[in-house]
Amino acid sequence: MTRIALAVLVIATVISAIGVVHARHQHRELYVQLTRLERARDELNIEFGRLQLEQATWAESNRIDQVARNKLGMKFPAAGEIVVVRP
Incomplete structure (x- = not known):
């Protein structure tokens, strides 16, 4: 029984870690896109x-x-x- 619980906890930990990595990667991509869009906005304001x-x-x-x-x-x-x- 403890081996099954341990296996479930390990699998849950791995899935959670993969989820965290995916969320961090998505955050970085969105931040880069935000920075790019802010730069474009600033250039348009100058123009x-x-x-x-x-x-x-x-x-x-x-x-x-x-x-x-x-x-x-x-x-x-x-x-x-x-x-x-004149009228």
Whole structure:
């Protein structure tokens, strides 16, 4: 009877040890994945900041005025060219 109990305890200990090894391995893999994803998140946040700065630069009123005048040939109308339409 004691040999059977001892064998059961040994088998349970081995199965438990294998379970612990598997859990530790899975934890390491998930931690590496988490670190990789955090790094990607940080890079995306930096890129988003750059894009916001670029958008702000392109949307400046001086820049829009310059493009309208130089590339599109637009100009402010003279006083005589302005017509006010009222309902």
